[in-house]
Amino acid sequence: MDASPKIFEAGDLRLQCGVVLEDAKLAYQTYGTLNKSGNNAIVHPTWYGGRHSDVEWLIGPGRPLDTNRFFIVVPNLFGNGLSTSPSNMPKKRASEKFPRISLYDNVVCQHKLITEVLNVKHIRLVMGWSMAAMQTFQWGCLFPNLIDNLAPSCGAARCSPHNSAMLDGLRAALTADSAFDGNLFKTSPTRGVQAMAKVYASWGTGQAFFQEEAYKDIGFASAEDYVVGFWENFLKSHHPNDLLSMIDTWNHGDISANPKFRNNFEGALKAISARTVVLSAKTDLYFPPEDSEYEVTHIPNSEIRLFHSNFGHLAAGWLNPTDVELHERTIRELLEL
Numbered sequence: 001m002d003a004s005p006k007i008f009e010a011g012d013l014r015l016q017c018g019v020v021l022e023d024a025k026l027a028y029q030t031y032g033t034l035n036k037s038g039n040n041a042i043v044h045p046t047w048y049g050g051r052h053s054d055v056e057w058l059i060g061p062g063r064p065l066d067t068n069r070f071f072i073v074v075p076n077l078f079g080n081g082l083s084t085s086p087s088n089m090p091k092k093r094a095s096e097k098f099p100r101i102s103l104y105d106n107v108v109c110q111h112k113l114i115t116e117v118l119n120v121k122h123i124r125l126v127m128g129w130s131m132a133a134m135q136t137f138q139w140g141c142l143f144p145n146l147i148d149n150l151a152p153s154c155g156a157a158r159c160s161p162h163n164s165a166m167l168d169g170l171r172a173a174l175t176a177d178s179a180f181d182g183n184l185f186k187t188s189p190t191r192g193v194q195a196m197a198k199v200y201a202s203w204g205t206g207q208a209f210f211q212e213e214a215y216k217d218i219g220f221a222s223a224e225d226y227v228v229g230f231w232e233n234f235l236k237s238h239h240p241n242d243l244l245s246m247i248d249t250w251n252h253g254d255i256s257a258n259p260k261f262r263n264n265f266e267g268a269l270k271a272i273s274a275r276t277v278v279l280s281a282k283t284d285l286y287f288p289p290e291d292s293e294y295e296v297t298h299i300p301n302s303e304i305r306l307f308h309s310n311f312g313h314l315a316a317g318w319l320n321p322t323d324v325e326l327h328e329r330t331i332r333e334l335l336e337l
Helices: 052-058 103-117 131-142 161-175 190-204 207-211 214-218 223-236 240-251 265-270 289-298 312-316 321-336
Strands: 006-014 020-031 041-043 071-075 123-129 147-153 275-281 302-307
Touching: 006 103, 020 052, 020 103, 041 103, 052 071, 071 103, 103 131, 123 131, 123 321, 131 147, 131 240, 131 265, 147 321, 161 190, 161 240, 190 223, 190 240, 190 312, 207 214, 214 223, 265 289, 275 289, 275 312, 275 321, 289 302, 302 321, 312 321
Parallel strands: 041 071, 041 123, 123 147, 147 275, 275 302
Antiparallel strands: 006 020, 020 071
16 A cells, blocks of 8 residues: 555644644545545544554455545544654744644544545544544544444543553653753664663563563564564654644643533533544553443443453554454444444
């Protein structure tokens, strides 16, 4: 598939933080063809550090996101290095502190792309993992009449205090590097990335994953090999200022923190009318099932389904065949409704 994204020139965006993001660019990719009625669309936002190409394992003829039947749109999160981010700001503004971009800012811009530029009239499914799940919930409450189904996986409708503490730890590890000037990174924070990877690895899966040496099932010889090969390499693939920007978006994630819901969290959940299947992992340390269970009690037409593996937050990805089977079966089921 073509890894190069398309670009939506979104213009000057007034963000929730009050700053105008000048000449904003939303990178995206499409797969399949929009039908004449404009009602066969699927929207799959990206997660922390994820890019549209990372979603392609689900996309293609005969795959759960079947390009013979559906028009799939994958918008890239602001801050991920493809959409407007600290790393691709014009040189004259590169030294400025990048503004906070909220879930609401992201989804409102995505909605404009999808409805006004791509001419989508109705969306069959919005889905996504982790921060993409947070955007999925945001789509569901902001535009309930546009969407048939939601499938958020290993995510939440708002960032909990415990999740926020984890993110503060990640940020502290990265910014402890001397390359951080208190505002931005001017050089590469080698030690900061190594420290952040070690913190991240302990949260990404959990105790059983390490005890049972499950990292060997995904090609790593040891725990240290896994930390470096999986987490450190992932972080190295992103500019450190982009990592900070996306942490900021995640850390302040709350689908009710906007003019429509005015911090009425339960009201935002109740506004979701789409058929919703929340996929949660029993061993997820970021977004535990208890949070998902609370959300489901307030979303009218919803249920929770559990990943039972030891892969924790990574259960919603492509690593463990048992988790993949539940994920794909749920998507296919929703698309047949």
